[in-house]
Amino acid sequence: MSRSSLWVSVIGIVVLLxxxxxxxxxxxxxxxxxAFGATLVESSGGKQxxxxxxxxxxSVVVQxxxxxxxxxxxxxxxxxxxVGVSFDPPAGLTDSSGQLSTNVALGVIAARYQITAxxxxxxxxxxxxxxxxxxxxxxxxxxxxxxxxYCVRCHNPESTPExxxxxxxxxxxxxxxxxxxxLNKMSDADLSAIIGHGGPALNKSALMPPYGYxxxxxxxxxxxxxxxxxxxxxxxxxxxxxxxx
Amino acid sequence: xxxxxxxKSSMWQIFFGDPVRAFGVVSLLxxxxxxxxxxKNHFSEWRHYQQQYLTxxxxxxxxxxxxxxxxxxxxxxxLPDLGVVxxxxxxxxxxxEASLADVSSQPFRRHPVIPHKLDExxxxxxxxxxxxxxxxxxxxxxxxxxxxxxxxARYVEASCGQCHRAALAGTPQLNLGRNLLGxxxxxxxxxxxxxxxxxxKATDDPPSLSHIVDKTTREWVYAWLKDPQAYAxxxxxxxxxxxxPDARDISGFLxxxxxxxxxxxxxxxxxxxxxxxxxxxxxxGESFCASCHAVQNAxxxxxxxxxxxxxxxxxxxxxxxxxxxxxxxxxAYDAETAMPHYRLSDQQASLxxxxxxxxxDSDLLANVHLDAAxxxxxxxxxxxxxxxxxxxxxxxxxxxxxxxxxxxLTRIGSKPITQLVFLAGMxxxxxxxxxxxxxxxRSFGAALKMPQFSFAPAQxxxxxxxxxxxxxxxxxxxxxxxxxxxxxxxxxxxGKAGKLMADLACxxxxxxxxxxxxMAPDLTWEGSSVQRPWLQAFLKNPNTLRPALIRRMPRFNxxxxxxxxxxxxxxxxxxxxxxxxxxxxxxxxxxxxxEQGRQLFYAKxxxxxxxxxxxxTDKGYVGPTLTQVGSRLNAAWIYNWLKNPQALRPxxxxxxxxxxxxxxxxxxAFLMTxxxxxxxxxxx
Numbered sequence: 001m002s003r004s005s006l007w008v009s010v011i012g013i014v015v016l017l018x019x020x021x022x023x024x025x026x027x028x029x030x031x032x033x034x035a036f037g038a039t040l041v042e043s044s045g046g047k048q049x050x051x052x053x054x055x056x057x058x059s060v061v062v063q064x065x066x067x068x069x070x071x072x073x074x075x076x077x078x079x080x081x082x083v084g085v086s087f088d089p090p091a092g093l094t095d096s097s098g099q100l101s102t103n104v105a106l107g108v109i110a111a112r113y114q115i116t117a118x119x120x121x122x123x124x125x126x127x128x129x130x131x132x133x134x135x136x137x138x139x140x141x142x143x144x145x146x147x148x149x150y151c152v153r154c155h156n157p158e159s160t161p162e163x164x165x166x167x168x169x170x171x172x173x174x175x176x177x178x179x180x181x182x183l184n185k186m187s188d189a190d191l192s193a194i195i196g197h198g199g200p201a202l203n204k205s206a207l208m209p210p211y212g213y214x215x216x217x218x219x220x221x222x223x224x225x226x227x228x229x230x231x232x233x234x235x236x237x238x239x240x241x242x243x244x245x
Numbered sequence: 246x247x248x249x250x251x252x253k254s255s256m257w258q259i260f261f262g263d264p265v266r267a268f269g270v271v272s273l274l275x276x277x278x279x280x281x282x283x284x285k286n287h288f289s290e291w292r293h294y295q296q297q298y299l300t301x302x303x304x305x306x307x308x309x310x311x312x313x314x315x316x317x318x319x320x321x322x323x324l325p326d327l328g329v330v331x332x333x334x335x336x337x338x339x340x341x342e343a344s345l346a347d348v349s350s351q352p353f354r355r356h357p358v359i360p361h362k363l364d365e366x367x368x369x370x371x372x373x374x375x376x377x378x379x380x381x382x383x384x385x386x387x388x389x390x391x392x393x394x395x396x397x398a399r400y401v402e403a404s405c406g407q408c409h410r411a412a413l414a415g416t417p418q419l420n421l422g423r424n425l426l427g428x429x430x431x432x433x434x435x436x437x438x439x440x441x442x443x444x445x446k447a448t449d450d451p452p453s454l455s456h457i458v459d460k461t462t463r464e465w466v467y468a469w470l471k472d473p474q475a476y477a478x479x480x481x482x483x484x485x486x487x488x489x490p491d492a493r494d495i496s497g498f499l500x501x502x503x504x505x506x507x508x509x510x511x512x513x514x515x516x517x518x519x520x521x522x523x524x525x526x527x528x529x530g531e532s533f534c535a536s537c538h539a540v541q542n543a544x545x546x547x548x549x550x551x552x553x554x555x556x557x558x559x560x561x562x563x564x565x566x567x568x569x570x571x572x573x574x575x576x577a578y579d580a581e582t583a584m585p586h587y588r589l590s591d592q593q594a595s596l597x598x599x600x601x602x603x604x605x606d607s608d609l610l611a612n613v614h615l616d617a618a619x620x621x622x623x624x625x626x627x628x629x630x631x632x633x634x635x636x637x638x639x640x641x642x643x644x645x646x647x648x649x650x651x652x653x654l655t656r657i658g659s660k661p662i663t664q665l666v667f668l669a670g671m672x673x674x675x676x677x678x679x680x681x682x683x684x685x686x687r688s689f690g691a692a693l694k695m696p697q698f699s700f701a702p703a704q705x706x707x708x709x710x711x712x713x714x715x716x717x718x719x720x721x722x723x724x725x726x727x728x729x730x731x732x733x734x735x736x737x738x739x740g741k742a743g744k745l746m747a748d749l750a751c752x753x754x755x756x757x758x759x760x761x762x763x764m765a766p767d768l769t770w771e772g773s774s775v776q777r778p779w780l781q782a783f784l785k786n787p788n789t790l791r792p793a794l795i796r797r798m799p800r801f802n803x804x805x806x807x808x809x810x811x812x813x814x815x816x817x818x819x820x821x822x823x824x825x826x827x828x829x830x831x832x833x834x835x836x837x838x839x840e841q842g843r844q845l846f847y848a849k850x851x852x853x854x855x856x857x858x859x860x861x862t863d864k865g866y867v868g869p870t871l872t873q874v875g876s877r878l879n880a881a882w883i884y885n886w887l888k889n890p891q892a893l894r895p896x897x898x899x900x901x902x903x904x905x906x907x908x909x910x911x912x913x914a915f916l917m918t919x920x921x922x923x924x925x926x927x928x929x
Contacts, residue, residue: 052357053398054418057703088702103702108398109349110357137357138415145414150898153867154854161548162795169864170854206851213901214891218360225358 030091034074036122037064040129043099049144049230052135053084053108061101062117062129064094071098081115084108110137110229134230143226146219147177150211172205180231188224195220290380291319294336298353307344314342319379322367326723329367331376333384337368360415370718371404372396387674392661396713399706400676403658406714408722410439411730418703422711424448425704429481433638434651440720441729449481453640456578458503459510460567464613466496469562474699476562476609477555479539479547483696486687491629497618498626502643509578511570511594525600528593536764536796537583537753540604550796552583552753552762560605569598576748585750588802633694651695658716680709734759742814749801757819764796767894772819773826774893777812779877784808790869821885821893829880834914842915845908852912855899858919868899875920884913 045060064075077100078091084107094100106113117129136144147155155174157167167173175182183191190202196212199205211220228235261267286292295317302311320334336352339345340363345355356363369376374395378384387394396404402419412420426432427448437445457466468475470492473482487495529535534556539549541557549555563571570577572594575584589597618626627644630636634651636644657679665678668688681688683705686695700708736758738746746752752761755768771780785808787798803811820826846852855867858874874883882893887909890899904912 051402051418053401055399055703055706057701059702105399109354138360139358141417142415145417150900164866166855166866169866206849207854209851209854209900210902211900213903 030078031076031093033076033093033120035072035094037072037075037094037098037119038067038121038127039065039069040077040117040119040127041065042129042131045101045104046131047133049134049136050106051141052106052110052137055103055105056133059101059103060115060117060131060133061099063097063099064119065098073098075119077117077119079104079115079117082107082113085113085115087115104133106133106135110135110140112229112234136226136229139222140226140229142219142222143224146215146223147226150215151177151223154207170207172207174208177227178230178232180233180235183227183231184233184235191224191227192220195223291335294352295338298338301348301353305344311339311342311344322364322376324365324367326726327367327370328718329369329376331367331369332379333368333374333376334363335379336381369393370407371401373404387662392663394674397674397676400710400713403710403713406711407716407719408726409728410441411728418707418710419714421704422707422709425700425708426711429483429698429700430638431708434634436649436653436655437715438653438655440722440727447638449638450581450583451482451638453579454499454503454635455640455642456503456506456509458500459505459578460564461562462564463496463500463615463618464610465562466499467492467613467615468609470495476558476606478541478545478557479551479555480699483698485633485696493615494618494622494626495629495635496615496626498623498630499641501618501623502627502641504642506578509570510564510566511573513566513569513595520596520599522600525596528597529600531800532587532597533797533799536799550764552764556601556604558604558606558609560602561609563601565598565602568601569594572597583750583753585753585799585801586748587799588804590802633696654712654715656715656717656720658713659718676709676713679712680705683708732759736760738814738818740814742810745807745811765798768815768819770819770821770893772816773821773824773879774882775877776831776879777816780815781808781812784811821882823892824881824885826879826881829884829913831875831880831917834917838911838914839918840915842911842913845912846915849908850902850904850912858916871916871919873919873921875917878916880913880917883916884909887912 041063043061043063045056045058048056048058050056060079062077064072064077066072071094073094073096075094075098076091077094079087079102080090081087081104086105088103088105090102092100092102104115111134113133113135115131115133117131119127121127153163153166154170155167155177157165157176159165177183193201194204194208195215196210198210199208201210215223260270295315298315299312302308302315305311315338318335319332322329322331322334334340337354339348339353340356342355345353348354367376368374372395373393375384375391375393378391383391385395402416405413405416406419406423409416412423423445426437426445430447430449430451432445432447433449433451439445465476469482470485470487471489472484473480474484535549537550537552539547539551539555539557541547541555547555547557567578572587572589573591574586575582576586630641630644631647634647635641636646637650640646658675660675662673662675662678665673665675666689667673667678668681671677671681682695683698683700685697687693687697737743738757751757751768754762754765756763757768759769761767775783783798784801784803785805787800791797846858852858853863853865855865857863857865857870858872860872886893886899887902887904888906889901890897891901
């Protein structure tokens with residue numbers, strides 16, 4: 001009698017425990033789509049620069065359109081990304097204007113992150129949209145700030161309402177820091193020399209002034225780390241090459 | 246129990262039947278129990294990781310170096326000053342290996358480059374967790390005995406804030422969070438004491454409500470209380486989620502309680518001719534209102550400065566007679582306002598006022614119909630105003646500013662989780678608790694007073710980060726390790742000029758002697774920098790110095806007397822101690838030296854990349870135009886500036902060229918020949 005009641009309680013506890021586990025691990029169910037689109041376009045939030053492990057400043061907004069290019073409300077969009085990237089929400093239905101917005105937290109490694117939004121067409125075909133975001137570590141972050149303060153006015157051809165670009169005014173055009181095709185071929189030492197001693201140090205234009213008496217070595221290092229990170233195509237590194245499996 | 250007895254006794258017989266056998270069995274048991282300790286050590290987690298690391302580095306180009314760096318066994322960083330006993334490096338063996346940049350799997354990832362050495366600060370100072378533990382579970386996650394789990398990477402900047410109290414270039418999230426704590430007025434209600442004795446100060450400057458009856462209507466107050474962001478998306482006032490009757494009563498009380506202020510309303514002309522919209526818009530532009538005030542454009546973006554309030558729907562808020570008076574002299578209504586006293590003519594004031602009154606939103610007050618407030622409603626409104634702590638932020642006549650209105654947050658970053666009440670389904674960690682409190686304070690109880698703020702997700706994380714930086718460790722740090730905030734100066738210029746500068750709100754944009762804004766150049770040494778006639782002309786009619794800037798010096802319509810007063814004061818008081826401004830002549834430089842300067846300007850130093858001397862050939866847009874620099878600046882200032890710009894204006898972006906004295910002299914000679922030639926070709 002007492003033994004059987006013991007068994008009952010043991011089983012009860014086990015069931016409860018399992019139930020508890022199941023409840024914790026259950027993820028919110030993805031909603032059922034009420035409509036299907038044909039294409040997926042970015043509304044905003046691509047190509048942001050954030051910090052490692054943190055939520056990007058702007059939400060990523062994508063829009064589902066049909067064949068005619070009209071917005072499709074009620075279509076299911078799912079977001080995915082490399083390990084460490086999280087989305088809030090990870091999936092959802094598009095709103096009345098055919099858009100879905102998600103907040104993206106990037107991983108802990110300083111790198112470019114490619115995130116993917118996907119939706120299904122009527123024919124159950126998967127349509128994907130790839131967006132790129134950048135996560136900066138401490139050093140790259142410092143470099144980014146320095147870039148914004150000292151470099152961007154000449155090295156970035158784009159103007160913003162707050163900042164008119166000086167790019168068009170220069171006789172010799174500076175390289176954008178994303179220009180991997182050119183900058184990746186230059187060694188760290190060469191780039192440091194140009195930043196520190198100006199263009200003439202490498203027989204380049206004097207329009208690039210020396211910053212070696214204004215910025216510290218650590219700051220130039222940080223700037224370099226930032227330039228290497230944002231370069232497109234990506235910088236492969238000049239270090240040793242390893243035997244990969 | 247009966248059926249068990251026989252087999253058990255026979256087992257007993259087998260092992261302990263005779264004394265020799267019993268002795269053997271006991272010895273064996275003893276041996277096994279002795280072996281447990283070394284076995285446990287041998288099979289420990291960290292040994293497994295160290296083995297794994299050896300496998301990982303095998304085959305890499307620098308395997309030998311890496312293996313030499315590896316120290317097997319339990320590693321420990323012991324820092325008594327910081328209370329750090331960290332064994333994390335036992336498993337995280339590759340933290341210092343720069344060549345492991347491609348390894349992304351933990352625990353072997355290298356540490357990102359930071360300005361601190363691992364051996365000087367340990368790991369838990371920044372990452373929290375249990376440093377002394379040597380198993381994954383115990384080190385990273387909270388257990389019953391240990392409360393401190395690892396701080397998630399998304400909040401790790403909080404740890405920098407324990408020692409660094411001022412903004413850091415590498416911690417944008419922490420900087421933003423601290424900024425928001427001040428800007429959204431969190432610290433009006435929540436005290437945050439700093440270890441150096443002071444307290445965190447709010448930066449939002451909420452308006453006094455003692456005289457709002459002059460400024461706005463009860464209907465607007467009602468709509469604003471119900472949803473501040475419906476009036477202005479960038480409003481920092483939180484939403485108190487008031488019921489209609491509560492908003493009705495509070496608005497009734499605030500209007501009834503406020504008194505008219507003599508002289509803050511203007512008598513409007515009887516007949517109003519419709520203003521010329523182009524002239525009004527260009528006056529708004531010329532006065533550079535947008536430097537401080539934002540307006541939401543058709544695309545929904547808020548464009549403009551954030552020193553003053555957003556003006557998108559200002560016409561639905563302010564009374565025309567108040568607005569005109571405010572534009573003529575804002576100090577009549579608010580003596581401390583950041584808004585300059587523009588000295589507009591009556592015609593200009595009415596033009597600008599009409600322009601702003603047109604910025605309305607018909608939806609805002611469409612559904613607000615309030616009957617006259619009854620005495621009971623007003624009394625209830627007063628109770629609500631006291632209960633919600635409105636006076637913690639706003640000055641309200643007859644209501645005292647409440648002390649310690651909300652829980653103190655001085656050590657919130659170290660609050661034990663046993664003292665927190667979590668919501669169902671919420672992860673039991675401090676960061677999750679804090680961020681949920683910021684996101685939806687009322688979800689912790691409908692009766693709570695904390696209002697709903699309008700933070701975006703990244704802002705919530707930033708505020709959480711700033712709060713997590715307020716730790717016990719931060720409070721108890723040795724003084725030598727803290728990096729304090731630079732002292733805020735309360736500099737006040739003296740005399741009549743000082744009064745004028747306060748009236749013109751110069752400090753809203755310019756900094757002088759450590760006090761003031763950063764929108765415009767620092768004027769601490771302006772007297773050494775510029776020539777007197779230029780300064781006089783500039784104050785009378787500011788022309789464009791930096792074509793690429795959208796925020797420029799407005800025209801204040803100053804009288805000649807005021808201009809002389811200001812010029813005298815600036816030229817006499819704001820002088821650089823490092824050199825005599827009259828030590829170099831303004832003219833008379835030999836032609837050869839001037840020519841040498843020209844060569845240096847265009848060839849060696851390529852100054853034209855940022856500056857314009859000849860408007861026909863030069864296009865540089867970054868620095869100020871130098872076409873008339875010889876009439877604007879003193880020669881000694883130019884020379885010293887060329888030698889070291891940062892020494893004269895810290896943080897200025899013009900690089901230090903480490904120029905020789907000879908080059909600097911030649912360039913000065915060349916620049917001093919760039920003079921006002923009568924026609925103003927620089928104006929753009």
